Each structure stands twice: as structure tokens, then as C-alpha cells.
Amino acid sequence: xxxxxxKAFCRICLGHCGISLTIDENDKxxxxxxxxxxxxxxxxxxxxxxxxxxxxxxxxxxxHPLKRNAQGGFDRISPEQALDExxxxxxxxxDAHGPDAIGVYFGNGSILNATAVTMQGSxxxxxxxxxxxxxxxxxxxxxxxxxxxxxxxxxxxxxLEQCDVIMLVGSNPLVSHGLLGFxxxxxxxxxxxxxxxxxxxxxxxxxRSETAHFADIALQPLPGNDSLILGGLIRLxxxxxxxxxxxxxxxxxxxxxxxxRETVAAFTETxxxxxxxxxxxxxxxxAQLFARDSKQGAVYTGTGPxxxxxxxxxxxxxxxxxxxxxxxxxxxxxxxSVDMMTPPPVFRAEVIAPPRTSWKTPPSRIRGVGTIxxxxxxxxxxxxxxxxxxxxxxxxxxxxxxxxxxxxxQQKMVxxxxxxxLRVSIDPFMSNTARLADYxxxxxxxxxxADLPVSAYGFAFFPAPWVGYSPAILKPPKDSDLIDExxxxxxxxxxxxxxxxxxxxxxxxxxxxxxxxLLSLRAQHPLAPLDEIRKHPSGRIYDEARCVVQPPRAExxxxxxxxxxxxxxxxxxxxxxxxxLAPEQGHLSNGQRFTHLLSTRRMRDFYNSIGMYLSSTxxxxxxxxxxxxxxxxxxxxxxxxxxxxxVSDHARITAIVAADNAVRSGVVSMAVAxxxxxxxxxxxxxxxxxxxxxISTDRDTExxxxxPRMSAIPVNxxxxxxxxxxx
Ligand SMILES: Nc1nc2c(c(=O)[nH]1)N[C@H]1C(S)=C(S)[C@@H](COP(=O)(O)OP(=O)(O)OC[C@H]3O[C@@H](n4cnc5c(=O)[nH]c(N)nc54)[C@H](O)[C@@H]3O)O[C@H]1N2
Ligand SMILES: Nc1nc2c(c(=O)[nH]1)N[C@H]1C(S)=C(S)[C@@H](COP(=O)(O)OP(=O)(O)OC[C@H]3O[C@@H](n4cnc5c(=O)[nH]c(N)nc54)[C@H](O)[C@@H]3O)O[C@H]1N2
Ligand code: SF4
Ligand SMILES: [Mo]
Numbered sequence: 001x002x003x004x005x006x007k008a009f010c011r012i013c014l015g016h017c018g019i020s021l022t023i024d025e026n027d028k029x030x031x032x033x034x035x036x037x038x039x040x041x042x043x044x045x046x047x048x049x050x051x052x053x054x055x056x057x058x059x060x061x062x063x064h065p066l067k068r069n070a071q072g073g074f075d076r077i078s079p080e081q082a083l084d085e086x087x088x089x090x091x092x093x094x095d096a097h098g099p100d101a102i103g104v105y106f107g108n109g110s111i112l113n114a115t116a117v118t119m120q121g122s123x124x125x126x127x128x129x130x131x132x133x134x135x136x137x138x139x140x141x142x143x144x145x146x147x148x149x150x151x152x153x154x155x156x157x158x159x160l161e162q163c164d165v166i167m168l169v170g171s172n173p174l175v176s177h178g179l180l181g182f183x184x185x186x187x188x189x190x191x192x193x194x195x196x197x198x199x200x201x202x203x204x205x206x207x208r209s210e211t212a213h214f215a216d217i218a219l220q221p222l223p224g225n226d227s228l229i230l231g232g233l234i235r236l237x238x239x240x241x242x243x244x245x246x247x248x249x250x251x252x253x254x255x256x257x258x259x260x261r262e263t264v265a266a267f268t269e270t271x272x273x274x275x276x277x278x279x280x281x282x283x284x285x286x287a288q289l290f291a292r293d294s295k296q297g298a299v300y301t302g303t304g305p306x307x308x309x310x311x312x313x314x315x316x317x318x319x320x321x322x323x324x325x326x327x328x329x330x331x332x333x334x335x336x337s338v339d340m341m342t343p344p345p346v347f348r349a350e351v352i353a354p355p356r357t358s359w360k361t362p363p364s365r366i367r368g369v370g371t372i373x374x375x376x377x378x379x380x381x382x383x384x385x386x387x388x389x390x391x392x393x394x395x396x397x398x399x400x401x402x403x404x405x406x407x408x409x410q411q412k413m414v415x416x417x418x419x420x421x422l423r424v425s426i427d428p429f430m431s432n433t434a435r436l437a438d439y440x441x442x443x444x445x446x447x448x449x450a451d452l453p454v455s456a457y458g459f460a461f462f463p464a465p466w467v468g469y470s471p472a473i474l475k476p477p478k479d480s481d482l483i484d485e486x487x488x489x490x491x492x493x494x495x496x497x498x499x500x501x502x503x504x505x506x507x508x509x510x511x512x513x514x515x516x517x518l519l520s521l522r523a524q525h526p527l528a529p530l531d532e533i534r535k536h537p538s539g540r541i542y543d544e545a546r547c548v549v550q551p552p553r554a555e556x557x558x559x560x561x562x563x564x565x566x567x568x569x570x571x572x573x574x575x576x577x578x579x580x581l582a583p584e585q586g587h588l589s590n591g592q593r594f595t596h597l598l599s600t601r602r603m604r605d606f607y608n609s610i611g612m613y614l615s616s617t618x619x620x621x622x623x624x625x626x627x628x629x630x631x632x633x634x635x636x637x638x639x640x641x642x643x644x645x646x647v648s649d650h651a652r653i654t655a656i657v658a659a660d661n662a663v664r665s666g667v668v669s670m671a672v673a674x675x676x677x678x679x680x681x682x683x684x685x686x687x688x689x690x691x692x693x694x695i696s697t698d699r700d701t702e703x704x705x706x707x708p709r710m711s712a713i714p715v716n717x718x719x720x721x722x723x724x725x726x727x
Contacts, residue, residue: 001025007035007537008470009453010049011112011446012607014184014461015177016453017045018468018538021052027475029053029447037538040466044186046177047605051616055445056474060613061428062442063480074440079483080491082439087495089422093394094127094496103131103393105381107401108608109427111135114452115518116443116485118503120399123489126498131376131384131393135401138378138408140306141705142315145358145372149567150319151560152352153328154345155549156335157182158298159463160194165294167202167286169226169318170711171302172209176602179300185462200294202286204229205304206599207627207669208662217285220664221276222583223599224712226305227574230317232272232283233290235264237324242291244326251351252323253559260320260563266575275578277666291325298327307600307710312702313570320562331551338545340467340525341455348550353558358704365391369706373457379697379706382409382416395422399485402609404433404677408695408708411651411678426485429613432677443485447473450515452522452533465546467528468539472515487512587714590649590699594714596632598646598668598691609673623688624674625658628717629665633657636717643684645718648694654720655689668715 002025010017018038022031032052034045055061065082066074077085093101104124110116111134124132160166160182173183174191183190191214195201203212204219204226212218221229237243238261248257269283290297299321305314322328329335331349338344358370366380366387376384381403385393396417407413417423417436425437434440451470454461476482483491490512493500500507503521507513520530527542586593602608603621611617626646633639640659645652646668655670663669674688691713700709 003030006471006473007037008447008473009038009468009539010045010052011451011470012048012610013112013177014454015041015046015049016185016462016468017041017049018043019045019049019052021447021473023473028057029474035538038468039541040462040464040539041186042189044189048607048611051611051614052447054614054616056447057477058614060430061445061477062430062440063477063482065442065481066440068438077439079441079481082441083488083491083495086422086424086439087492090395090492091496093421097392097394098390099128100131100391101394102127102129103133103381103384103396105378105396105398105401105403106134107398107403107406108135109400109610110485111400112454113400113449113485114455114522115515116399116489118518118522119486119489119500122500122502123493126493126500127496131391132374133376133378133381135378135406137372137375137705138406138707140301140303141372141377142306142311142707145312145704146315146319147354148356148358149354149561149564150316150323151354151558154348154350154352155329155333156347157337157460158296158327158329159336160190160199161336162329162333163199163297165200165202165290165297167204167290167297167299168211169204169230169299169301169314170304170306171300172205172211172602173302174210174214175604176302178302178602182300182463190463200289200297202289206664206667207601207660217289219278219282219286221278222664222666222712223304223597224308225272225276226301226308226314227310227317227571228267228272228275228578229283230299230314230321231264231267231571231574232269233287234260234317234321234324235267236269236283236287237291237321238264240287240292242287243324247326248324251559252562256559256562257324259568260324263563263568263571266579271575271578275581275583277583277664296327298322304600304711307707308712309700309709310570310574311707312704313567313574316567320560323560323562329549331549333549335547335549337460337463338465338547339455339458339460340465340528340542340545341452341522342458342524344525344545344547345458346550347547348552348556350552350556351558351560354561365389367701367703367706370704372705377706378407379701379708382407382412382697385416385420386412394420395424396420397424397426398433398437399426399488402427402431402433402673404436405431405609405673405675405690406692408692408710409650409697410690410692412697414678426488431609431612435677441488442482443488444476444482446470448476449484450519452519455522465542466539467525467533467542468536469519469530469533484515486515486518589714592649592714594648594716596666596668596715596717598648598670598694598711598713598715600691600711601627601669601671603671606671606673612673622686623656623684624671626655626689627658627660627663627669629663629667630659630661632665633659636719638717638719643720645720646689646694647716647718648713650696651693653689653691653693654684656684657717668717
């Protein structure tokens, strides 16, 4: 057998682990392991990435485009024929209803594909459609909105080695690799290294997460209380004088600081600790370690609190806590990481004035929600399809997304998806979304296509200025008919007579570009054009790209808007509500009372639904357990492995409980992406349960970004057969 070895990097998640593949003469992966020469990940790779063999060569992979037939099944179709037919239908819809009738939903399966991510934007721009939806706006878009209201820092991000302390609010990077630019690549190794150097870690999470095992203080509040907790910390820090006075003077201003102090005055330790179910003194311990005893570091948030009520307020307060403690790079500090795919900015110790772009663009026709970074909020997608009128979405291309499973209010999303005139799913697997599509276009998979790392808005996604090139190593499977994701959008635009602009450059619309030509348009850092990047099979850290933070310019007078009026008003509402709460009496939701709060989490072996169709992964995880504290289970007479009904104010699902000491009492912790379609009666022991059935998008949504209540969902846990919701 002749074998050859190749290097690449994995693009399932932000970890971007260096990968060494051994390939046989039949173009099959026979071995896969972490690439020890990759300077960023040094041989680390996780279980998900190591399943590449089954991902690429396994039974479940779709190898041909499919078209729905009159009987409701699927027939094979060639990609070019599918493109002809889809383009013809899009043209008719644009002619009849205008370009906004054509929507694209872009999900995690494609978001780390450097050519696809740019091309879908180019396509929508070329046809003039503003119906652009991505998984980002159903994730942590609070981060964008917080920047919009508060402003940002032009001096670059702090890296772990510049921190004495980090506070992680509802983020579990040791499993998720999800902490942007910070603890994404080989996070456990980084955590161990920095802990050994004295880094202090605070976690705030209803479960004692894998990350919390490294914490000096691990608070386990009831979910959904993070605005109270962060507001309480700000109050305490300002009351004790632990803020960075000089920084506040220059970059916040005395009037705004006084207004902030006054607005958070009611966030007393007693109130916060009572509502969040914390012990007396917990808040003070955190404030002391974070603000009094540490000089540099930062608060970071994750999906947990970004999905709970008041998520935009939570993010604003987390960012404001960094502001009052002056947790930013200063003149003369080194910028340890920069994005190696965009031209470098000058890093200056200045505030970027709050742009408030979302407030300046016309609000959406759905509940007046604004646009977020030029995108429509995915929390409005189902309503954008179901609501007649100008701009109604009639055709949807789901690229690398699984909205029929992943969208809150799954019932409504599926109803909306079925109501479309045209449904296209670009997916290598028969996902729940693909099952409902008119056309399924399976693409080339990651080791069959060349790629560059993630890059967006010049943000430094890695702890060091690393960039690499992942080549097309494998040929597509022999009997297959697969296309690149970018080619799908290029092919449509060509048929619609549109010219695409890709990263600022106009594309030839007669002959398709090569993937490398497109990648060379993406590689825009002067030190790292594509030819240079390609010279380093494991990628390279460009130390020479690191720079020094410059002093502010005299004309840079912008300050952080820590307490604009809309924030002050919502804070007032939050505290007034908290003062009336009696958590010991259960949780009220839309007139009903519930005993538990369901909080969201990730599973180690999946990336949402990526990995769901692999036998290796499913063997290890046949379903998504409803993790609960053993004492709660005992109180209800339940045992590990029992089936229960989980009832919200919206629906009920059947799930299987698992005893887990790490979960605090009063909480059910469960992952998304499981279960079938609404109405299907599947066995929860082999298919899992869909928590998105429990969530409504008609109520309890954030006004600014339409984020539904996806964590801290009030629920009752009932033994099977018990019908009434306990009231
Ligand atoms: N293995 C794996 N990795 C993944 C994914 C996956 O599915 N599996 N998904 C990827 C995606 S799409 C994303 S966006 C990132 C997310 O990355 P993270 O944000 O790190 O997501 P989680 O690991 O779920 O960590 C969220 C934590 O928040 C806690 N939590 C829940 N509700 C609340 C709350 O109201 N308040 C507080 N303080 N905590 C709360 C949960 O218990 C959980 O431990 O991960 C990515 N990485
Ligand atoms: N209740 C609740 N809902 C949630 C969440 C939650 O925590 N709780 N999390 C939210 C978050 S953070 C996110 S990011 C969204 C995620 O929502 P989505 O992005 O819609 O969902 P994923 O499951 O990540 O979808 C990935 C899809 O990509 C496909 N895929 C895999 N590889 C490829 C490829 O190479 N190319 C293409 N084209 N497709 C590929 C997979 O088969 C899968 O169907 O869900 C959100 N929904
Ligand atoms: S899934 Fe993420 S952490 Fe796992 S190997 Fe791939 S890039 Fe690395
Ligand atoms: Mo996400």
C-alpha cells in the first residue's frame, strides 16, 4: 500500500487545529492526528476533528445533488441542472416580488469556509437582497449590539498572557473552543499553562463546567441572572473605589460614571444574591478578586447568558465592567495578536465612538428589530417567511445550516420553511432541514477544498498572529457529483446575469475562478499574501506582525457610553422586577408557575448537529440527556436514565434525565440539535429531544436582536403520563 502524508487544519470549529492526514492510494484517509508542527495547536485535536475519515468516506454522506419528486422522495440531479432550475425559479420570484424575496441562511457548516462565506454575501449584494441571515444572530449578536451602544477600543485585544484574571460568564471554552481569539485553540493546554503562571479564573455558570474545574472562584447561580450579577459587581466596585479612576476619567467621563453609579445603586449584594441563588458574600469575593486584587484581565461571556433574558443588557454590563476597570491595552503595550488576513490597522489607545448603526437603519417589519452588522436577525426569519407584504421571504437557501432543528420555536420555523415557494439545502448530510428541501446540494468537504482560516472585521481570532493554508488533499469520492459551496452562488449569479464582487474585486462571470484565485483575494495582509502562506504547511505565526499600541490622537475625544438612556431604562425595569421576585416560589412565565430553569449547553462530541450523522459519534452519545442535580431527581422520585416530560409554557417534550452533580439544584441542563421534526414520534433513547420545541418566538424575545429565550427557560419536569403542568 502506498501512503502519503499531508497537512491541513480542521475547520469544524474556531480551534483550527493543525491536522496530519495519512492517505492511501485510493484517496482514503487511513490515519488522522494532530499536527505537532502547527505552532498554534502543537499536536492537539479533539474527537470531532478526528472523525474526518467517517465524515468524508462514511455511509451517511450525500454524494449527489437531489431534487424532490412528485411522490415526496428525491431523485438525483446534476449540479448544473439543479443550478439552471433554481436560478429560473429565483428569477421568477425576483421579477414578481423583488430581490428581498430571496433569502440566504448561512450556518456553522459553512461559516469557516473562507470562499463560501464571502461568496454568499457577494451573491446577495449582486441580486440586491437584504434577506441575509446567519447563525451569528441566533448566537451572540449581543456582542455587536453592545459595541454599537457602548463603543469599542481601538487598541487591540488583551491576550491571556496579559491577564492576571479572567472572568468567564456562561462560557465553557475548554469544551466549546468558543472563546473568540482567546481560549479557542488547544484551550486546555493554554489554561494549564497560564494557571501555572498564576492566572486567576472566575467562572459564573449554573453548572460546574469543565472550565470551572480550573476556577479560583466558581459561582453557580440560577441561569438568567447575569445582568443582575454584573450590575451588582459594577455597583460594588464603584462603591468600594476599586475602579480604574484614571481610565474612567479619560475614557468614560465623570458625568456618565456618576449616572452609572446612580443607576446600579439598587443592585445590592442582598438582592442579587437572593435572586441568583448565591451565598451571601459571593459577589464581594468576585469583585475583590477581579477588581481589587488584579490589575489586568477581562470579563468574557459565552452563549449561556447570551441566550437568557436581557442578554443585550448582560453584554453591555460585562463590557462596561471591563471599561470601569480599565481592562484594555495601553499605549506602549504589545498587540500580541492581529488578524493575518486583513490589512493591519494602527492600534491606538482610543475609544471607537458608539456607532449605533442598527438604530440608524430602517427597522425590520417584524417587531421593529434592527439589522445587526448588516444582517437581519435570524430570530425573525420564520416571521419574515410567514408574514405577507413587501420583503416577504419566498425562497431560502440554507447553506451549512440546519434551521429545521436549530431554530428556537422549531414548530414555527418548520411551518415557515414548508411555506416557502423554494427551499434549498446545501449540506453533505440528510439533516432535518435537508429532509424538507426541494433541492439538496451536497458540497465538497473540508479536506477536498483549499481554505484559509476564519477572518472577519479584522478581529484577531487566534491568540497569536497565525495564518495557514489548508490544501485540497482528497479527491471527491469516485462516484460523486459535488461542487464547491462558492461555486453554487457563482453559478446562480452567472445564470441571473449578475456580476459578483468578491472581497472588493469584480469576478469574471464567464469562466469560473479557481478556489486559489478566490483565496488570494481573501489574503490581504501585506506580510502574508497567499503564495507566502502556502509555503508553510503547518501555518506560521508572524511575530513581525505584532505591534505596539500608540497613544491616542489629540482629536480622539470619544468616550464609552456606559449608561445611555435606553440602557438606564432597562436596568431600572430589571431591578424593579427583581425586587418583586421570590425565587423560592418557582418561576413565573406567561401566567404559569414552573419549578426548574432549563439552561443551554454544548456536547463535547458534536458541533451542534455536525457529527449527528456519524455512527462513531452516535455510538458514544445516543441522545442528549437532561442533566439534573441528583438531589432534585431524588426529590421527584426519579432515577438516572428515567424518561420524563419537560413542559414549558409553549410545549412539552420527552427526554431522559441524567444525574449530574455539576448541575446546581433547580436547573435542567440540555444541549440543542436533537430530535426529529415536529409531529414525529421518535424514541428519545435513540433520537434525543428537541429543546427548541419548548421555546416561543412570539414572546419573551429581545427587542433589539430578536433573541428568543433560549436559556433560563421555566419548565416543569413530570414523570411520563402526568398531564397537568404543576401550578
Ligand atoms: N463540542 C462543541 N463545541 C462547540 C459547539 C458544540 O455544539 N459542541 N458549538 C459551537 C457554537 S455554535 C458556539 S456558539 C460555541 C459556544 O461556546 P460557549 O459559549 O462556551 O458554549 P457552552 O460550552 O455551551 O458554554 C455555555 C455555558 O453557559 C452556561 N449557561 C447556560 N445558561 C446560562 C446563564 O443564563 N447564565 C450563565 N452565566 N451561564 C449559563 C452553560 O451551563 C454552559 O456551561 O461553542 C461552539 N463549540
Ligand atoms: N435552543 C437553542 N437553540 C440554538 C442554540 C442553543 O444553544 N440553544 N445554539 C444556537 C447557536 S449558538 C447556533 S451557532 C445555531 C447553529 O445553527 P446552524 O448553523 O443552523 O446549525 P448547525 O447544527 O451548526 O448546522 C450545521 C449544518 O452544516 C452541515 N455541514 C457539515 N459540514 C458541512 C460542510 O462542509 N458544508 C456545508 N454546507 N454544510 C455542512 C451539517 O450537516 C448541519 O446540517 O443554533 C442556535 N440554536
Ligand atoms: S473540531 Fe475544533 S477543536 Fe476539534 S479538531 Fe476540529 S478545530 Fe480542533
Ligand atoms: Mo453558535
